Structures are given as structure tokens and as C-alpha cells.
Amino acid sequence: MTLLRSALDTSAADFAANRDAMLAKLAELDAEHAKALAGGGPKYVERHRGRGKLLARERVELLLDPDSPFLELSPLAAWGSEYPVGASVVTGIGVVEGVECVVIANDPTVRGGASNPWTGRKTVRAMDIAWENRLPVINLVESGGADLPSQKEIFIPGGRLFRDLTRFSAAGIPTVALVFGNSTAGGAYVPGMSDHVVMVKERSKVFLGGPPLVEMATGERSDDESLGGAEMHARTSGLADHLAADEHDAIRIGRRIVARLNRRKAGPEPAAAPADPRYDPEELLGVVPGDLKVPFDPREVIARVVDGSDFDEFKPAYGPSLVTGWAALHGHPVGVLANAQGVLFSAESQKAAQFIQLANSSATPLVFLHNTTGYMVGRDYEQGGIVKHGAMMINAVSNSRVPHLSVLMGASYGAGHYGMCGRAYDPRFLFSWPSAKSAVMGPQQLAGVLSIVARQSAEAKGRPYDEEQDAAMRAAVEEQIEAESLPMFLSGRIYDDGVIDPRDTRTVLGLCLSAVHNAPVEGADGFGVFRM
Structure with missing residues (x-):
């Protein structure tokens, strides 16, 4: 059986806290939508x-x-x-x-x-x-x-x-x-x-x-x-x-x-009759933690979005920080790439590249579910080839020709945003949840990097370093980056196509899949040179 089995405890305190936080964000979103209306x-x-x-x-x-x-x-x-x-x-x-x-x-x-x-x-x-x-x-x-x-x-x-x-x-x-x-x-x-x-x-x-x-x-x-x-x-x-x-x-x-236009869709019709997920989409409100540093299992999202909660996972034991697999959504076949633990390692990058190639060989649209802090850094990972493996994933995303649909659920930082088909990589549609955040890196990391660079510069010049000024700088930078990472800020700049209620994700993706099938759905003939 390939049916996903939910482990989400809807009676748990953390579920209730996540749900309350999401509902508060949705209330803020409604207030901003009212201004447009x-x-x-x-x-x-x-x-x-x-x-x-x-x-x-x-x-x-x-x-x-x-x-x-x-x-x-x-x-x-x-x-x-x-x-x-x-x-x-x-x-x-x-x-x-x-x-x-x-x-x-x-x-x-x-x-x-x-x-x-x-x-x-x-x-x-x-x-x-x-x-x-x-x-x-x-x-x-x-x-x-x-x-x-x-x-x-x-x-x-x-x-x-x-x-x-x-x-x-x-x-x-x-x-x-x-x-x-x-x-x-x-x-x-x-x-x-x-x-x-x-x-x-x-x-x-x-x-x-x-x-x-x-x-x-x-x-x-x-x-x-x-x-x-x-x-x-x-x-x-x-x-x-x-x-x-x-x-x-x-x-x-x-x-x-x-x-009188006599229009006909050029893409294929749904391959099967749609089946509702086995789990209640209402429960999506409690999946994403208020603190995005806390990981969550994207299979809980997939189980509440795809037809019948039926999901054939690809390479489940390899590169476990990225979940990949095959499903249907409103009858349309899709491949899903969903971040599990935030960080993308070499194995996840290679797995994604192969999966994207397979989707192109079968002309299957891809759905990217974002919750990534980016590609792993550090001496061991650099020596292990994270640059070339991350580049391999980005190459595959860049040259893939099947339709891409992206949803930012949680974090979407750095080159991980690119590898998961962020706005710069031209997904057919990209939507955000109110819980999403996206930037070059997290606010604390960015402020910390600036602090380290400034400290090293002062040491190189033989000057004393002003710790009080450093603390003020870090606080100001963190506040700025936090504000610029929020979904309403990004949506205001049309970096997505809208901030949506998580409960509407299946419907929104279904409408998008119906729209993309007005054009032919074809895979790529080639991907250029992959560094092995």
C-alpha cells in the first residue's frame, strides 16, 4: 500500500499552538486583503x-x-x-x-x-x-x-x-x-x-x-x-x-x-477521477510550528493535499531531508519535492536532480513544497562536493521543461530557494502560506555574518571593537531582515502569486494544474553538463 499514514496528534498542545499562530496570521492577512477589496x-x-x-x-x-x-x-x-x-x-x-x-x-x-x-x-x-x-x-x-x-x-x-x-x-x-x-x-x-x-x-x-x-x-x-x-x-x-x-x-x-473562440486544451486531460485526501485539510493549520527552526514532516502536508493521500515515495532511505515521490492531484499526475528537515545535503541534491529528470522523461508536472534553510555549509561538506551537487539540482530545476508549481510553507532561504524553484526560476505559479519566510538567509545568521566581518575588519586595522554598537547593529539588521522576510512583504513585491490559506492549498494547486494543461506538457530533451 502507498497510502500515507498520518502521525499528526491533533490533540497535542503544540498542534493547538501552531493552529492558533496560523489563525492569527490569517486574520492579519484578511485585514490586508480587505484593503484591496x-x-x-x-x-x-x-x-x-x-x-x-x-x-x-x-x-x-x-x-x-x-x-x-x-x-x-x-x-x-x-x-x-x-x-x-x-x-x-x-x-x-x-x-x-x-x-x-x-x-x-x-x-x-x-x-x-x-x-x-x-x-x-x-x-x-x-x-x-x-x-x-x-x-x-x-x-x-x-x-x-x-x-x-x-x-x-x-x-x-x-x-x-x-x-x-x-x-x-x-x-x-x-x-x-x-x-x-x-x-x-x-x-x-x-x-x-x-x-x-x-x-x-x-x-x-x-x-x-x-x-x-x-x-x-x-x-x-x-x-x-x-x-x-x-x-x-x-x-x-x-x-x-x-x-x-x-x-x-x-x-x-x-x-x-x-x-466562439473554439478553444481546446493542448495538454492531457486528468488521468483519473480525483479522490479527496483521507485526512482533513483543516488540520493543515496545525502542521507548521510557529518557530521555523522546529522541523515538521512534509508528508503530513502531502497527505492532506494529494488525491486519496496516495503517495509513491522515491528513494525514501536516501537523502531523507528531501521527500520526493509520485501522486495525483485533482486527477493530474504530479511529482512532489518537499523539504523535510530544512537543510539540503549532497544526497538530497543528487536525489532531486534524478527525480526531476524522471519527471521530464514522463512529462509529469512538479510540485515544490518549501521549508529549507539552504544547502549545507562547512569544511566536510565543501570537500564532499556540496557546491557541485547543489549546482546539479539547480541545473535540473533550471532546464526542466515540465510545469513547476511552488508553495512556500515555511523557510525558503538562500540557494535552497533557488534549488526548490523559487521565483527567479520561473515556476508557472508560486504561492506562500502565512507562515513562510524567505530571504538570503535567516535574520540572526545574516546579522551574525555582518558582525563577524566587522569584527575581523577592526582587528585587521588594530582598532578596538565597539561591542555596544555591534549589539545595536545586530538588533537593527535582524529587525529589518525579519520584516523583509515575511510573506506580505514578498507578495507586495509580486515575488509570489498570493498568500493563501493552507486549507486552500489543494484547491489552488488544482486550479493551477488545470490552467497549465491549456498548453502542451512536455519534458526537457537535455540538461547540459552535470558535474559528477
Whole structure:
């Protein structure tokens, strides 16, 4: 039998403590998500409604198939910055007429939907996901263009969005623009470069330069409607393919466009009917200790995520600090790599490299469950080849072509973050639990390294070392690195695709696997040179 057997004691005091700590973190997360949901705040929400308009998330909900899920992406974008949480745009993956699509919706209650630097980064991430997984893109447009005071950070990278729309079209990935209000300046190119365009009568305004700019540039005086109104574009310029009577009609037309796309998934269907795990996902709240220095068994997570808690472990007696094995998730075959004791040694690195090669030979997607402090250091380990073995694992991850999905459960430090397919290694999706932390190294280790270097420098120069100043430096560095390691900080910078409730892990991964199978699933033909 390959069924995992849980050893988790849900009546134990440490389980209760872990659960309470996780619930407290989830409460903090909910409070931050609420800021994104609030948009520009009550004043601007009411002003928008007073104009008879739908809010961004209401448009998304009406667009999607009834009772279908919406996997929102990067909801905490811009957290900790001078810009509002959420970055004035809603992005995610949803089902429209049975077709999985990436949806990008401007939030006009935040500075009229103007794009700030984080809006661009969040939108680029959503477009990358659509490109990698061959998902149609639907833009729900109402934006005044760039947030002009921050134009220096928007102008150059922002041009990529328009380029990407044309690349999508050339690659046969459909793009649809539903224009609900202003789409001005650079924003005019969103409908201009989309395959299908719907505009709303007396509402949509699409022009490169509005009346004030036109008058300044040419001396010509124009009104909004003749310069860029929906009827003008439907009857004169030809930019609008469809003229909608109102917002609901625009969404109806958009759904009909998607229904006529004749889309078929290029990847394989699920190999088997999904089976619920044998253990309650609610118990995931108590798995991860509040202190990440305390190890936990990732098999307890796997048992509550994969189909039927059925897991064929690969090399269980070799490199035990990394659990590898085969399972199914919502019917899709997957390979799982999960950190067990935090540190990656040479054996774990070699085991991972072989496992990744096997997954590529069978075109099986990989799921990485992070809880690693990095690769082991020390004289014996260096002499034993930890550099070349760690490089072997990173080589395998870098050149693997099957889809990678990553979840940061606990620690994800240093090169271990890279070897476990962190953001820099382009996993198709990466999510964090509220318990996760990620940085070059732990706060105490980083502060300690700086202290040792400073002490050695003082000794080399024959100067006395100020212990009081050293203690203050270490405390300040530890506080800074701790703050910069937290999941909301990392998610705010779009280093993940969202911070999720551990109980939702199976559902989120299932949605991601369904999305990645819109594209062909193929393994790598080669991996370059492995140092043996």
C-alpha cells in the first residue's frame, strides 16, 4: 500500500499552538486583503456607483461562469509601498463559457484606474501566466492611462504590455478588450492591439490624446464623443467590433466572443477521477510550528493535499531531508519535492536532480513544497562536493521543461530557494502560506555574518571593537531582515502569486494544474553538463 499514514496528534498542545499562530496570521492577512477589496475607499466607490457603473470585481463576477472559481493573482501587490494595496487592478484566472482565461480589470475607484508602477508589474505577471499557459486574455478596461507623477517608472516597462498583446495575437492566443470607460493615452493601445473589442455606448472613451492634449498640441477643439466615443469607433474609425448598450450588455457580448473562440486544451486531460485526501485539510493549520527552526514532516502536508493521500515515495532511505515521490492531484499526475528537515545535503541534491529528470522523461508536472534553510555549509561538506551537487539540482530545476508549481510553507532561504524553484526560476505559479519566510538567509545568521566581518575588519586595522554598537547593529539588521522576510512583504513585491490559506492549498494547486494543461506538457530533451 502507498497510502500515507498520518502521525499528526491533533490533540497535542503544540498542534493547538501552531493552529492558533496560523489563525492569527490569517486574520492579519484578511485585514490586508480587505484593503484591496475596498478599492479607492467609500467616497470613490459611491461616486463610481452614482454614475451607474459596476465595480471592477462585479464586472469580473458577471463575466465568469456562474458558481465557477476565480483564482485571484497578486492581491497584495504594492503592499508596503506608497501606492494602495492591490495596485489599482484585479487580475486572476477564471472560467468564461467553459474556457479558462486570464482576466485583468482596472479598478477605476483608485485614481480613475490610472496605472502606477505596481499596476504594471502586476499586469505583466498576469500576462506572463497567460503566455506560459496559453490562456486567452480578457481586459476589462477603464483607466486614465499612466499615473503621471510616477511616469519615469512606468513609461519604459509599460511598453511591454502592448508588445505582449501583439505577440499573443501572433501566437494564436486570443485577446479581448471590454471597454467600460476611459482608455486614454497608452491605455488606448489595449483595445487597439486586442483581437476583439467591445465598447459601451455613451460610456467608452478611447483616444491617444484627450481634448485638452489635442488642443495643446494642435489647437483643435474637440469633444469626448467625436474624438473617441464608442459610437464613433463603431461607425467611423472601426476600432470597436461591437457596440454595447450598457455594461451588462458588454459583458454578455464578451462571453459570446469567448464562446466562439473554439478553444481546446493542448495538454492531457486528468488521468483519473480525483479522490479527496483521507485526512482533513483543516488540520493543515496545525502542521507548521510557529518557530521555523522546529522541523515538521512534509508528508503530513502531502497527505492532506494529494488525491486519496496516495503517495509513491522515491528513494525514501536516501537523502531523507528531501521527500520526493509520485501522486495525483485533482486527477493530474504530479511529482512532489518537499523539504523535510530544512537543510539540503549532497544526497538530497543528487536525489532531486534524478527525480526531476524522471519527471521530464514522463512529462509529469512538479510540485515544490518549501521549508529549507539552504544547502549545507562547512569544511566536510565543501570537500564532499556540496557546491557541485547543489549546482546539479539547480541545473535540473533550471532546464526542466515540465510545469513547476511552488508553495512556500515555511523557510525558503538562500540557494535552497533557488534549488526548490523559487521565483527567479520561473515556476508557472508560486504561492506562500502565512507562515513562510524567505530571504538570503535567516535574520540572526545574516546579522551574525555582518558582525563577524566587522569584527575581523577592526582587528585587521588594530582598532578596538565597539561591542555596544555591534549589539545595536545586530538588533537593527535582524529587525529589518525579519520584516523583509515575511510573506506580505514578498507578495507586495509580486515575488509570489498570493498568500493563501493552507486549507486552500489543494484547491489552488488544482486550479493551477488545470490552467497549465491549456498548453502542451512536455519534458526537457537535455540538461547540459552535470558535474559528477
